[in-house]
Amino acid sequence: MNDSEAKKTGVLQKLANNDTGRKVVFILGILGIALLFLSSLFSGSGHSSARTTQTASSAAASSVSDDAYAQTLEQELTSIIGQIQGAGKPHILVTLEEGETEVYAQGEKHAAQQQQGSSGQNTNSQETSCIIVKDADGSEHALTVTRRRPKVQGVVVACPGASQPAVQQAVLDAVSAAAGISSARICVVPSA
Template sequence: MDEEKQNRVLQKLLHSDTGRKAVVAFGLLGILLIFLSSVLPSGTKSTGSTQAASSATAQTTDEAYAKQLEQELTETIGRIRGAGTPHVLVTLEQGSAQVYAQEEKHSTQQQDGSSGTGQNADSTETGYIIVKDADGNEHALQVTRQQPKVQGVVVTCPGAEQPTVQQAILNAVSVAAGVDSTRVCVVASGG
């Protein structure tokens, strides 16, 4: 019974001039929106300029990581008895890296030999797992992001003249920065 009411309302709407004008107006509006969506650029498409911006952002993030590590090491060394006011420089060996999900496909094919014995040939194919976002753009599936790798740390402070203080600083920096002690240089400063 509800369908009958809806059908009668639709028939009245279509038989009146106002109803027909409304249907035509909505149709034209729909066509206009479709046209505009194809003409106007989408803000989510990945282009060369957005990839360059992403690379610049990663570099800025790496620099921020190095500065933050320098600040944390400066605070830590400043708490070591006899160290004085330290100055710290952190250098990075490589920037941060994104790790993507991969899939491997193994296949075995039997090959006929000339002597009548069959041999198996194994092959492995590795590729990235690709996903589509809501806009239909394809991207590799990111699993994690690795922090930048520290290449070395230089510390200058007045207390480094004393071997015990120098060794305490060396140990603290090595553990805090996650680098081997051979990559840490601690020298005395003049102030």
């Protein structure tokens, strides 16, 4: 045992052997526990209001992100169609069928039940439920596996060159490939 370890052991032994030292350590321990308890009370109320604010802001952010997604897609399609020979400067409108969706982790329970009677058949039942996780602050939420981008409902393209069938078909093919939708959901019209 080196000299510093001997000093540490000596101090701890003095506190343990001294009646006043034990009282001081006990009081410091009680104060520490009380401070931890008080901090959890004050931070717990702040977390619940912060969680409510976070939930409301995430719903608003979801609609903003849907609009931002549509605008980004419109800008990308404008850039692509602008490169098609004879198309001219396009004006594009993208509509979304549904917003961003979340896919949750699911757990399954299987149970086999035996029924007695004239038929004597076995029945199997299956129950599916979302997996719930608990945060450090005690709030619960479903475990998100992935988020899916908003689904495109349709695209309208107005461009001067759409009066020519070859340009109209090229625009239709480009939008279908870029947006990942069928040509039935795309409208290409000539503009002035």
